[in-house]
Amino acid sequence: MLQLILFNIFNGLIVGAFYALMALGLSLILNLSGVINFAHGGFLALGAYLAYSLMPFVGFWGALLLAPFLTAAIGLVIERLMIRRLYGRDPLYSLLLTFGLAYILEDVTRFIWGAQSLPYPIPAWLTRPLSTQFFFLTGYRLFMVLLVALAVAALFFILRYTRLGMRIRAGTLDLETVSALGVNVRVLRNLNFGLGIYLAGLAGVLAAGMLGLQPTIGTSLIMPSFVAIIVGGLGSLPGTLVGGLLIGIASGLTTVFFPSASEAVIYVMMGLVLLLRPRGLFGEEGRLQ
Amino acid sequence: MNREAAVNWVRQNIPTVLLWVVLLTMPFWMKAVGGYTELATRVVVFGLAAMALNFLLGFTGTLSFGHAAYFGIGAYGVGLTIKYLVPSTAVGMLVGVVSGTLAAALIGALIVRLRGVYFAMVTIAFGQVFYFIAFRWNSVTGGDDGLNGWQRQALKLGWTTLDIQTHDKTFYYFALTCFALSALTMALLLKSPFGRTLVAIRENERRARFLGIDVERHLWLSFVISCAFVSLAGTLYALLNNFTDPRALRWDMSGNFVIMAVLGGMRSFWGPLIGAAIFVVLQDYVSSVTQNWMSVVGLVFVLVVLFFPRGVLGLLRGRGKL
Secondary structure (H helix, E strand, C coil): CHHHHHHHHHHHHHHHHHHHHHHHHHHHHHHHHCCCCCCHHHHHHHHHHHHHHHHHHHHHHHHHHHHHHHHHHHHHHHHHHCHHHHCCCCHHHHHHHHHHHHHHHHHHHHHHHCCCCECCCCCHHHHCECCCCCCCCEHHHHHHHHHHHHHHHHHHHHHHHCHHHHHHHHHHHCHHHHHHCCCCHHHHHHHHHHHHHHHHHHHHHHHHHHHCECCCCCHHHHHHHHHHHHHHCCCCHHHHHHHHHHHHHHHHHHHHHCHHHCCHHHHHHHHHHHHHCCCCCCCCCCCCC | CHHHHHHHHHHHHHHHHHHHHHHHHHHHHCCCCCCCHHHHHHHHHHHHHHHHHHHHHCCCCCCCCCCHHHHHHHHHHHHHHHHHHCCCHHHHHHHHHHHHHHHHHHHHHHHCCCCHHHHHHHHHHHHHHHHHHHHHCHHHHCHHHCECCCCCCCEEECCEEECCCCCHHHHHHHHHHHHHHHHHHHHHHHHCHHHHHHHHHHHCHHHHHHCCCCHHHHHHHHHHHHHHHHHHHHHHHHHHHCCECHHHHCHHHHHHHHHHHHHHCCCCCCHHHHHHHHHHHHHHHHHHHCCCHHHHHHHHHHHHHHHCCCHHHHHHHHCCCC
16 A cells, blocks of 8 residues: 555655646746747647657757757747737637647647657666566656756756846846846747746656657646646745646555546645635735736 | 617617527528637637636726636536436526535635726636646546436427427527527626716716725625626526536636637626637637647747727727727
8 A cells, every 4th residue: 555655645746746847937937028938738739749750860869959959940930929918918819829839839740740648768677666566667758757856957947047047037026127238128028938938848758658658648748737727826936846746646656555546636736725825825815827 | 860879779770680590590501601600609609608708807997816716616506407307407597506506606705805806816827726626526526527327308498399409400499599688788787877987987986985985895795797608608608508517617717718708708708708719719710620730729829918998899999990
């Protein structure tokens, strides 16, 4: 029993790490530009498939390194061509636009790589379990958790200590003033969007190794990411991180006792948070309005 | 002077009259233009759903991206009732609408304090709960395969029986009657002081609040009313297909409702119906010629947002034609 619970908690932690990675990217874009990027899941799938196609040429590690950057580059172009026009308008329009993009991205991935799921090869030494008692602790899973931790640490480092990060944080609070101080806000929002998409691409490559490749891989991860943002608190990146891990673990634990509710439980959590603390666990007051 | 007023009245109402002529005769010329009766019914059903959404979106200025949930609850309500409880269309529809409305009342109470993009995000997320319930509760809902093994029943109206079960034209007129009654109710609500208050909240929430209006209560009511009509549309949709599946309450359905409203023009009362007609017919046509209909639909979203944000009717009005 204990082993089963530990297994599911660990599983939840991994899933939660994916949610967090997705949600952090979404949150970055939402906080600075006020855009809910519905196509985030599509970018995730794109990252995964790009890695799959790159792998024969650059190997596993090369794909892991390159695919997220390629995805981010595509994101930069899409932001430049379409999403940029909608800043400052009713959020309805950016939602609809990214919604349409999500459709297109899913369909294009299906068109190029086919509808059936593909296996994503990972190095053999990573797939071995680390101990016989805890069979679920394969090297790849541990590696994934470590990599997500590293990515999150890097993100917070960038936001805290680099000029770009400082500008993003300042822009989140008061974009007009940042603009008046001579920062090119268009470029800032563009780069910020790219950063968010990079995280989606990275999540995609990692998810591919665990779940295999499917065109719908992103859509199943995006809704929980919304929940993670709301539970963690609007406008707070650490909150988003905690929210993602929390709902992942909650969903994992529910699998032990009541498997068919493992998806619904996170929405119940969201309802509770909205009832008891509408701004979310770490949310700033006044962000809701 | 009096004559002038009469002429003005007629001129103003020509589009509405034309619209009703089209709606009332649709089953008779649908085949001639390459359609079929079921397609006409689908236009009316989705038109109702989009207009119900627009009650909230266009007239209260609040974006819900989760209306498919209540559409789906209506659909499952009628299906489950007819399959397991009473073989009666009327009872089934009542159960569907009541359960959809109750769910909306509950969730509405949780979210009325949120605004704008956050309101949208929470409605999307909450919509998924019902999707997972329908998807996972295999033994009752049939899971991913959908709920089948039931049929809409003939309507007994005391003095006569409406055979909506086998005559698809009769069912069309039944759906159209539901649509007309709903549209009338919504129009009357919007003309009432309550409706004007909703528009006031849309235009300037802070000022409305200073005038002593209970904004949260009005938003909640508007949300619940809107969802009630959406669940009515959902019951009709399930009856039309004699079937429902979890896709009826998934997030992409919500997105379709929103794009219908925007495509037609969300500042006008009938706009969403026009949008629904365009969208339904386009989807039907595109999915019959290409497998990549998702790209086409997605492209419609992108093009509408970038080039026709005010919708078809908004475009016509802007040129002073309507």
